[in-house]
Amino acid sequence: MKKLLIFLTAIIILLFAYSNNYYIKEKKMNDIPKNAKYCYFASGCFWGTEYWFEQADGVFEAVSGYSGGHKANPTYMEVCTGLTGHLETVKVGYDADKTTYEDLVRLFFETHNFTQKNGQGPDIGSQYLSAIFYQNEEEKSVAEKYINILKEKGYDVATTLREYKNFYEAEDYHQDYYFKKGSIPYCHFYNKIF
Template sequence: MTKFIYILLIVLCATSCVHGQNKIENGDMKYNKLTPEEEFVILHRGTETPYKGEYVNNKREGIYVCKRCDTPLYNSSDKFDSHCGWPAFDDEIEGAVKRLPDADGLRTEIVCANCGAHLGHVFLNEGFTVKNTRHCVNSISLKFIPKQNKMIKKAYFASGCFWGTEYFFMKADGVKHTAVGFMGGHVDSPTYEQVCQKNTGHLETTEVEYDTSKTTYEDLVKLFFETHDFTQTNGQGPDIGPQYLSCIFYSDEQEKEVAAKYIDILEVKGYKVATLLKPVSVFWKAEDYHQQYYEHKGTKPYCHAYRKIF
């Protein structure tokens, strides 16, 4: 019964999350509007590039729902690392996933039982888990709804190319999840290409979800300053432009005071700090291929490096 109530709450949450989005009517059903990239996979049975999907390395607690119709499909407790390049699950929510013979005559396709959205393929008897089942799912076919946790907070930092900013935060103790995107501009739903034109007002920003029982906002602020050149006024390293400026976006007066405190400490140490302090505004998530970029690529940042200051 507890599991049923949790799933029901997640469904309601998913419904509220898409409230106001464009819906497409298909007979008696209404589906979420899809981007061309989502249509390629979900409607035309395409496959996203391995290791590039948003949820490959997602380890947060929650539930995965269908991108097209918001039907709950998988619990995070059934997700495991198969090193195959796509999210993998060894079980589905009962009745949520349908298996079909693939057109290649060899594999078994899996689709959303409610709307028929293509998810990926299922493989058996590989020995990854005791259930001997691997649902190999495209991230782009899913939407993740995190489980609510009062100990988890979010913080937002901009320090040049968001690939490098995220690289250090995602490895920090107490950080549960990171995402890169854009904040501080005047254009809704900006694309990376638009921001690169330097006229949307956005800064490349990293969203950091952290467990307050394991780390503090002060720890994150110190890491922010210790992993980039906060004295540079026109960008970061070789990346020049307004989208690469150093900035801390604060959510409340307490965060603002902490950020200002460390700016004062740095100035006492003789640094001329160029870091901006701005209130949090809408965080627009960047395209999937930007997420956890260096983790997928297996390399290190070219314009960020750690140095002990505090």
């Protein structure tokens, strides 16, 4: 009886995980708004970054991946070596009729330690650095504005601004990590600053 109960519990958990994953993928494919825009943020482990952006008003998707490096289509293991030059990055898809790039920049700074120079929390290494990948002068100007505001508030900002050049989607098991796991990030916390 005990083995049957354990077996049934395992089946229920697997079905729940599958249905949640299906829902997420269907939502991403079917809910792209007419005024969709994309932006790219690196703030340590992409699981936590993705978690906060997925909950933001006006965001229709957040995809974990790799940006800024020199190797095409890197794997997670390659990025972890620090030799590809990539940062763990989240591609944020947002509806420009419901939120702004400026709102997302503020959320970026309020959900990680932008003063840490060698990683994020316990995740140490060049792939975990804080950076904003800007696609045009308008995005760069908004990011610079908030870095300057933070410096005026006395923060030693480690976040760098980098011109966007590439984004490679991470492996499936990295996508929607905390939603699938049913937990919250261990090194990304919301801290109201602005």
